[in-house]
Amino acid sequence: MTEVLTSPIAPGRPSTRRNDDVTRLLPKPLLVIVIAVLLIVVLTPVLYILFASINSDVSVAQGAFFPAELHLDNYVKIWSTVDLGTGLFNSVVVCGAVALVCALLAVSSAYVLVRYSFRGRLTVLRALLGLQSIPGTLMLLPVFVLFSTAATTLGIQIIGTRGALFITYLTFALPFSTWVMVTYLRGLPRELEEAARIDGASSWRILTRIVIPLSWPGIVVSAIFAFLLGWNDVLFASVMTSPESRTAAIALQVFGATQEGGAIPLYGQMMAASLICAVPVVVLYLVFQRYLVGGLTAGGVK
Template identity: 70%
Template sequence: MTATATAERTSAAQSFRPGSKRQHEVTRLLPGPLLAGILVFLCALVLIPVAYIFLASVNSDIGVANGEFLPSTFSLENYGKIWSSVGLATGLANSVVVAGMTAVVSAALSIATAYVLVRYQFRGRLTALRGLLALQSVPGTLMVLPVFVLFSSSASYLGVQVIGTQWGLFITYLTFAMPFSTWVMVTYLRGLPRELEEAARIDGASNVGVLVRIILPLSWPGIVVSGIFAFLLGWNDVLFASVMTRPESQTAAVALQVFGASQEGGAIPLYGQMMAASLVCAAPVVILYLIFQRYLVGGLTAGGVK
């Protein structure tokens, strides 16, 4: 009798082990066919537009204007023409420089700021944390005119030209990226054990040494998340880049906007080149996500479980 009961308990435990079929059946919220249908529908919402953009980029302008989904003739000429007609090379170079600098500097400053806000007690600490949340709720459209007036007046009062420069756009993006990046790092650092820092201090490490040797290596998922979101802020922005840049300093998003506006009113717009340029501009972001995907999962879920 005892052997039979033990065998039953062992069988039940094995059936509910992590990854077992029975466990998935118990924890599944939706029936299998319904779940598969929802996943197929969601994937179709994403993949069908992307497939259409790619097929239109290898199609002729007349074919796209006639509503062809599958092109009658495949050609990669549009991918060669965009570098001269759209001016995409300059735009991509400016976007990589500005967005990359914003991501690196924002991630570096946010981890230092978050470390101070999480590990030290001082007057105004809670006010600073609440201010980070408040700054994220301010729409960027409300800040376009004040930022433009402030930067344009610097040429008169300080003799420093900010409008039309890459570093002026970098400062603008850094101002909006810092609150979100800092809050991400605050959430992440709250989940790191203090015992590691105390052990490092016992060994004689300074505050900077603890930050560089202990906190920084353990915070890569959060740093990657804050850096990627800061990068996307500079890469996708059109509003600030359109009013604060010149033709030689405009980003890829502005180059696409200018090219699309120039095609309005024409006989047959250059649909193929517009689609090809859109895919080329989206490729760096997709590659970035694929490279840092494992860090993104850990960084976005940090602080969710205590």
């Protein structure tokens, strides 16, 4: 007779604790120390910028970390000292448009590349990866010459407008965003689309009613990448913009350049302007954090 041995330990908290002990890479005391060190390394520069933005310029120049007295007027003066309002408006408009258009084009292009077989499909996929290896610095002069030639031929002013930045950022963001969506859509089950086709749904209806609602994490990652590409850019924005179409990054660059040499720079206002420009990105990450985790890990397990 064969006896069946059952474990006397009931499933529940002990099992969960055992699994946690197995999966933990470091002992708990050492893990706490590592996390504390990482937090110090990350938060110290942020706290320094925050304290310097409400400190006097002389105290910052002397190396003071904590402000002796609060100078909250730095956040008021910055709007008249630097053309920050125009820069933020241009950045939000251009980068927001790039993010929206890039996400829509990426998901539709990736759907065609993943679900349909046609001649040149593999070539397109390889080209998407190859385009990521080209530095943007090498493309500055060709893009500038191309826009100048197009302006001369068509008689339309391109350089110095928001449209020039929009086309430039979209060109560089679209390949990566498309590849992100290709990786994400490969993980979606085909059975959902096949069931919809049996019910008579067209490809467009499947894309808009099934694929896009299930692909929000990948779409958000693509959109945020495109947004940050334009928000952090200084190279192309310094060449493609005029004083009326400057982005926030260029406004900060111009303000910092004017503070070099001479009297004590306006450190407090510089730090305040930097924090103001960082707020939209931080809010963007906080709002879409749960989508970013799913989108960045899509395609990691096959």
